[in-house]
Amino acid sequence: MTFSEENYLKSIYHLTAALETEVSTNAIAEIMETKASSVTDMLKKLAEKDLVNYKKYQGVSLTENGKLAAKMIVRKHRLWEVFLVEKLNFSWDEVHDIAEQLEHIKSEQLINRLDDFLGNPTEDPHGDPIPDANGRIIKIEKHLLSELSDNQTGVCVGVKDTSSEFLKYLDKQGIALGSKIEFLSKESFDLSVKIKVDERELSISNKIASNLFVKLV
């Protein structure tokens, strides 16, 4: 499998996971920053290899093979991210690009040993779940901070947006995975939210609040 094929699979996986439905050629073209015609070509190639179900004009979905292959790529990506953060002291906003390269290294043995070395983590540094060697994923119950009600309390367990800017903002505000967050109140005018993080009161915009996942406690 070429790098490009792997990247397509990964994109389709993320899109279908979010939408729970077939994805359109254009949707793929957009997030991969390429042209629809290029996507069509690749879809034919992937269909040939029984990695996607491709019916012209109808969108694509992953076959079982494709889903497993995509999960293995995601697994590699996220395990390498854990490695970079836990072992090499990178911060969570620096790891994406490097993991993007490392995810294409081909060796099952390597990734399984890395998994063991890291203590079989179930989440990456952004709180996203890591598929195990069989592709199984442990889902945890999580809610967007923006959707809590007044006075509910949660622990930060993930971020939706993993861009470097957002993560750096969180660092600056002292919000990290594991932070205890109390939802105090929502401002009806701009939907901004008053929260208390580790005893500090803070006001965050709705955009921020709708990119933070918390687990209720």
Place this chain on the structure above:
Amino acid sequence: MTFSEENYLKSIYHLTAALETEVSTNAIAEIMETKASSVTDMLKKLAEKDLVNYKKYQGVSLTENGKLAAKMIVRKHRLWEVFLVEKLNFSWDEVHDIAEQLEHIKSEQLINRLDDFLGNPTEDPHGDPIPDANGRIIKIEKHLLSELSDNQTGVCVGVKDTSSEFLKYLDKQGIALGSKIEFLSKESFDLSVKIKVDERELSISNKIASNLFVKLV
């Protein structure tokens, strides 16, 4: 720099290090298992980028830029090998192919942090020196076992042949880096050598003895 360019640089580096002279197009073609004409193409490309000194008909050598670039690739390769052996418990005969992939990951930060994480090792699992971030290499005094005289004693510090077969043979014989090796005598008929390894007497062929490096003690 493409993978292929990096692989050429690395090959030229190894060839020139061994021979201390210009290398011929044909010599490169042979170890890279390709045709002389392909090599010529690449040499032009590398000369364009000021990575090699290429004078038609005269062979190539690395420029300072090229030498540094090659050393950085070797550095990555050998550091990843240390990682695989020390942290992921691979054996020394299993790591080459994986390191061959990992050496192409592009991130200076990554490799320097990996270096620190591993405790700034100076040799890889086969006893070969690891260039530091500036390309400096610490050479140690080492001799081929086949060239010792009777009753000299040394410690195994490296192998010349790093093929999986040879390394597995050494494992089977209980010879590893750090093994104390006493040179007992050489058989003049076939040049085979009697040695004592950790209190066990052993007879090894000349071929084996000329692929083992020892440091005299």
Place this chain on the structure above:
DNA sequence: TCTCTTTGTTACTCAAAAAGAAAAAAAATG
């Protein structure tokens, strides 16, 4: 000199990926 080997050049081939234009199909609109 003649011949052989080494080395280099030029012109192709091939594959992967992507792009553009135009055709075809599906969806939306009045």
Place this chain on the structure above:
DNA sequence: CATTTTTTTTCTTTTTGAGTAACAAAGAGA
């Protein structure tokens, strides 16, 4: 329902990296 718009596909090209084949030139030895 007919027409328009949007989406998707098809077909044709381009680009890039890699490599091959055939031929030309240089140099070495007899």
